[in-house]
Amino acid sequence: MNKKQRATLADVARRAGVSPVTVSRAIRHPDMVSEELRERIDEAVKKLNYIPNHLASALASTRTHIVGVIVPSLTNGVFDDYLGAIQDVLNPAGFQVLVLNVRYSEIEEEKAIQTLMGYHPEAMIVAGVDQTPRSLDLLRHAGMPVVQTMDVSGAPIDLNIGLDHEAAGAAAVRHLYELGHRKIAHLTARADPRARRRHAGYQRQMAAYGLSTEGLVGASPRPSDVAMGGELLDEILAQVPDVSAVFTCNDDLALGTLFECQRRGLRVPDDIAIVGFNDLDFCVAAVPTLTSVSIERQQMGRWAAESILEIIRGSGKRPKQTRVDVGFSIKARGSTAATRKPARKKG
Amino acid sequence: MNKKQRATLADVARRAGVSPVTVSRAIRHPDMVSEELRERIDEAVKKLNYIPNHLASALASTRTHIVGVIVPSLTNGVFDDYLGAIQDVLNPAGFQVLVLNVRYSEIEEEKAIQTLMGYHPEAMIVAGVDQTPRSLDLLRHAGMPVVQTMDVSGAPIDLNIGLDHEAAGAAAVRHLYELGHRKIAHLTARADPRARRRHAGYQRQMAAYGLSTEGLVGASPRPSDVAMGGELLDEILAQVPDVSAVFTCNDDLALGTLFECQRRGLRVPDDIAIVGFNDLDFCVAAVPTLTSVSIERQQMGRWAAESILEIIRGSGKRPKQTRVDVGFSIKARGSTAATRKPARKKG
DNA sequence: TTGAAAGCGATACCAA
DNA sequence: TTGGTATCGCTTTCAA
Numbered sequence: 193m194n195k196k197q198r199a200t201l202a203d204v205a206r207r208a209g210v211s212p213v214t215v216s217r218a219i220r221h222p223d224m225v226s227e228e229l230r231e232r233i234d235e236a237v238k239k240l241n242y243i244p245n246h247l248a249s250a251l252a253s254t255r256t257h258i259v260g261v262i263v264p265s266l267t268n269g270v271f272d273d274y275l276g277a278i279q280d281v282l283n284p285a286g287f288q289v290l291v292l293n294v295r296y297s298e299i300e301e302e303k304a305i306q307t308l309m310g311y312h313p314e315a316m317i318v319a320g321v322d323q324t325p326r327s328l329d330l331l332r333h334a335g336m337p338v339v340q341t342m343d344v345s346g347a348p349i350d351l352n353i354g355l356d357h358e359a360a361g362a363a364a365v366r367h368l369y370e371l372g373h374r375k376i377a378h379l380t381a382r383a384d385p386r387a388r389r390r391h392a393g394y395q396r397q398m399a400a401y402g403l404s405t406e407g408l409v410g411a412s413p414r415p416s417d418v419a420m421g422g423e424l425l426d427e428i429l430a431q432v433p434d435v436s437a438v439f440t441c442n443d444d445l446a447l448g449t450l451f452e453c454q455r456r457g458l459r460v461p462d463d464i465a466i467v468g469f470n471d472l473d474f475c476v477a478a479v480p481t482l483t484s485v486s487i488e489r490q491q492m493g494r495w496a497a498e499s500i501l502e503i504i505r506g507s508g509k510r511p512k513q514t515r516v517d518v519g520f521s522i523k524a525r526g527s528t529a530a531t532r533k534p535a536r537k538k539g
Numbered sequence: 540m541n542k543k544q545r546a547t548l549a550d551v552a553r554r555a556g557v558s559p560v561t562v563s564r565a566i567r568h569p570d571m572v573s574e575e576l577r578e579r580i581d582e583a584v585k586k587l588n589y590i591p592n593h594l595a596s597a598l599a600s601t602r603t604h605i606v607g608v609i610v611p612s613l614t615n616g617v618f619d620d621y622l623g624a625i626q627d628v629l630n631p632a633g634f635q636v637l638v639l640n641v642r643y644s645e646i647e648e649e650k651a652i653q654t655l656m657g658y659h660p661e662a663m664i665v666a667g668v669d670q671t672p673r674s675l676d677l678l679r680h681a682g683m684p685v686v687q688t689m690d691v692s693g694a695p696i697d698l699n700i701g702l703d704h705e706a707a708g709a710a711a712v713r714h715l716y717e718l719g720h721r722k723i724a725h726l727t728a729r730a731d732p733r734a735r736r737r738h739a740g741y742q743r744q745m746a747a748y749g750l751s752t753e754g755l756v757g758a759s760p761r762p763s764d765v766a767m768g769g770e771l772l773d774e775i776l777a778q779v780p781d782v783s784a785v786f787t788c789n790d791d792l793a794l795g796t797l798f799e800c801q802r803r804g805l806r807v808p809d810d811i812a813i814v815g816f817n818d819l820d821f822c823v824a825a826v827p828t829l830t831s832v833s834i835e836r837q838q839m840g841r842w843a844a845e846s847i848l849e850i851i852r853g854s855g856k857r858p859k860q861t862r863v864d865v866g867f868s869i870k871a872r873g874s875t876a877a878t879r880k881p882a883r884k885k886g
Numbered sequence: 887t888t889g890a891a892a893g894c895g896a897t898a899c900c901a902a
Numbered sequence: 903t904t905g906g907t908a909t910c911g912c913t914t915t916c917a918a
Contacts (some may be wrong), residue, residue: 197682198659200895211905216897226903241680246657247594247603248895251910255897256594266622272613275640288654291638293622307635310593312545333588335544418821447821454826474765474794479801547911558889563913573887595911598894602913 199240207236219244250312257287259500260308260316264296264384267415268444269472270489271319274341277493278317285501287314296384296415298324305330315339315500321346321354322385337503339496343386344517353495353516357386360485360520361393362400364439364467367483367522369401371530373437373465377408379424379449380441381416387441390469394439407431416441421448422455429456436464437528443468443475446482450527466527480526488518546587554583566591597659604634606847607655607663611643611731614762615791616819617836618666621688624840625664632848634661643731643762645671652677662686662847668693668701669732684850686843690733691864700842700863704733707832707867708740709747711786711814714830714869716748718877720784720812724755726771726796727788728763734788737816741786754778763788768795769802776803784812784875790819793829797874813874827873835865 205212210229218225218233225233236242250256259282263271279289290311294300301318305327308316315337321344323331331338331349343354361378368376378394380387391409398405408431410424421440425448428435440446446468453460460466460480468475471486495516502511552559557576565572565580572580583589597603606629610618626636637658641647648665652674655663662684668691670678678685678696690701708725715723725741727734738756745752755778757771768787772795775782787793793815800807807813807827815822818833842863849858 201897202895212896213898213905214903217904220897224903229904241677243653243656245598245659245895246654247598247659248910249897251592251594251598251912252895252897254910266613266619267616269614275613276642279640293626295623306590307593309590312592312594330588418824422824444821448824451824451826474791477765477769477795477798479798548913549911559912560889560914561887564888567913571887576888592911595894596913598896599911599913601894 198245199242200245201242203240204233204236204242207240208232254312256312256314258290258311258313259287259497260311260313261289261291262301262304262308262316262318263291263293264301264319266293268442268470270470273489274493277490278497281494281497281501287501296382298327302327302330309334314504317341317496317500320385321348321352337500339499341492341496343389344515345389348515351496351499351511351514353492353499353518355487355518355520357389358393358396360469360487361390361439362397363393363520363522364390364469364485365394365397365401367524368437368439368465368467368528369397371437371465371528374401374403375408375432375435376403376437376439377410377425377428377432377435378405378439378441379410379421379428379445381412381420381445382414383411383441390441408435416444418444418448418451421445421450422452423448425449425452437461437467438464439467439469441469443470443472443482443484446484446527447474447478450478450482461527461529467522471523475523475525478527480529483525483528484523485520486523487520491518545592546589547592548589550587551580551583551589554587555579601659603659603661605637605658605660606634606844607658607660608636608638609648609651609655609663609665610638610640611648611666613640615789615817617817620836621840624837625844628841628844628848634848643729645674649674649677656681661851664688664843664847667732668695668699684847686846688839688843690736691862692736695862698843698846698858698861700839700846700865702834702865702867704736705740705743707816707834708737708786709744710740710867710869711737711816711832712741712744712748714871715784715786715812715814715875716744718784718812718875721748721750722755722779722782723750723784723786724757724772724775724779724782725752725786725788726757726768726775726792728759728767728792729761730758730788737788755782763791765791765795765798768792768797769799770795772796772799782811784808784814786814786816788816790815790817790822790829790831793831793874794821794825797825797829808874808876814869818870822870822872825874827876830872830875831870833868833870835867838865 201212201215205215215233218230282289292304294304317339319342321340338350340348340352341354380391410427438449446466449466453464458464468482468484471484475482475484499511548559548562552562562580565577629636639651641651664686666689668687685697687695687699688701727738757774785796793813796813800811805811815829815831818831822829822831846858
């Protein structure tokens with residue numbers, strides 16, 4: 193704990209009987225140093241347990257090899273896949289990914305952006321396109337590549353890859369409509385901007401079909417969990433007992449809905465059909481298997497990371513493509529299978 | 540992207556017509572600077588969009604205000620709660636938490652420790668006590684507080700908070716045994732050291748009861764997911780059709796087991812009882828609700844963070860307590876309810 | 887209350 | 903291939 197505990201470059205140099213610069217080289221470009229010195233230096237490094245001070249090196253070289261990533265949550269599997277993809281690209285390229293979880297809070301996000309910028313990352317990846325004006329301002333003048341992911345609404349700051357959540361919400365409704373459902377409910381937890389867009393898509397599509405959504409929307413201000421799916425379904429059933437299908441803003445709520453149906457003895461999909469969002473791993477394991485809207489989390493992460501590398505390596509040159517809509521796909525499974533009459537359900 | 544894009548302390552100083560030191564003070568100890576200067580400086584900071592360079596400040600002050608945290612996974616909710624607790628303590632205290640996910644890989648962990656140390660954190664929090672010899676060596680000579688969490692086996696490096704996974708595994712078996720179960724299976728995915736200890740506890744307790752585990756252990760080398768729970772149960776059922784209870788190494792497998800039972804028309808708990816591990820949110824929502832071993836994730840995170848603060852603020856003085864066993868508790872729920880005859884099940 | 891000078895630990899650039 | 907020197911942006915003495 194006392195001062196001067198860790199060995200520095202100078203310590204290594206002294207012990208190896210060479211100059212600090214040479215040690216620096218031996219570590220970063222071993223082939224620029226004669227074998228003899230390299231060996232002596234390696235030995236000194238080992239003996240002294242030398243670990244380069246990243247802060248000093250970053251300061252001197254103005255290359256931090258840091259990429260800042262802001263995620264709104266780590267609770268569900270969504271951002272895990274996404275982060276994994278980012279790291280799989282960036283780490284081998286010598287970059288360190290600095291992840292900050294802002295828990296769906298705009299204020300935390302603002303602070304996180306400032307904090308990250310204090311580390312002088314070489315690029316930033318943020319989720320969504322709904323940053324506060326202050327955040328947008330910071331990012332715009334950050335002087336580095338910025339990738340917004342997960343959503344493609346509006347005008348991007350810089351690079352952008354995502355999908356149209358409004359369209360995804362509408363598509364979920366369409367899927368159910370085409371199976372004969374008319375009383376289609378929507379369940380949504382503490383709604384982030386993307387969940388709100390899915391909700392908007394639901395509303396639009398229902399309206400397009402001339403269907404009322406009265407009493408069919410269950411919303412909670414709390415962050416979602418599985419149990420909430422059941423609670424929200426309860427609310428809907430109290431108002432619209434003959435609801436025939438449920439589209440949830442995420443898979444946790446879908447799972448909770450499924451359980452609540454089991455609890456009440458409602459058959460899925462015969463009495464109630466369910467469509468989730470994200471296509472997490474349990475969807476294919478559930479009984480019945482859960483229909484869900486699948487999104488390209490890994491692809492978004494990979495593309496963001498690869499684009500950043502391209503820009504950094506091309507010394508700032510923009511890639512050909514700066515905006516990608518990766519779309520989505522509905523994985524139709526048991527929870528929306530057309531088991532019987534494809535018309536009205538439940539009596 | 541060009542050089543000299545971001546404003547520096549000197550830029551602010553120039554614009555405010557004061558010396559750099561004064562700006563530094565105005566930012567860190569506003570009350571040490573006269574109001575007039577403070578205002579001028581604040582204005583310059585705003586105008587120039589100045590964000591302090593954390594690397595430079597850390598280098599100069601030898602205080603990084605960074606705490607490094609290594610987690611083995613982000614896939615499930617376990618480490619989310621844990622990290623949340625750590626941040627809730629450390630962030631308000633002015634520390635930045637640097638999280639590295641090593642995906643249950645010892646090699647990645649070794650690299651992560653080195654990477655983290657390159658940033659000169661003021662403390663480190665690592666999950667588990669099973670680091671490689673090289674990792675242990677690095678941590679031991681890191682010259683900073685190190686907290687090992689999640690497990691209490693063996694001799695800790697420094698501070699330690701966790702639970703006895705072997706005991707937890709044994710307790711799960713005991714719980715089932717006391718409900719009358721004798722053919723108790725254990726399902727385990729790619730086993731991290733703690734899961735292996737739970738497995739060992741299972742074996743020990745089964746042996747203590749004089750019960751054979753032949754054909755009752757389902758293991759997979761792959762990382763766990765919900766579907767795997769079903770696959771592993773299949774394997775067990777093929778060998779021991781009259782298995783009456785299943786203890787899984789985590790809740791994902793428990794959920795998969797539950798689904799597989801539903802699929803096969805096996806009643807839970809009447810035909811097969813289930814005990815999971817971690818007590819994730821879906822346990823209370825499932826039908827039937829899932830019995831699970833609950834662990835104090837948040838408490839572990841909080842204690843780790845608070846102990847670190849205590850040490851740092853006490854300039855290195857060790858706290859009274861350096862080792863805590865937070866224990867565990869079995870949340871008995873529907874999946875192990877004694878619904879009928881508390882003796883043998885299934886025929 | 888304010889400022890000048892030295893230094894944190896490394897790298898870049900230019901010489902040798 | 904090796905080394906000297908200035909410098910990165912900030913903080914820490916110590917003086918004024």
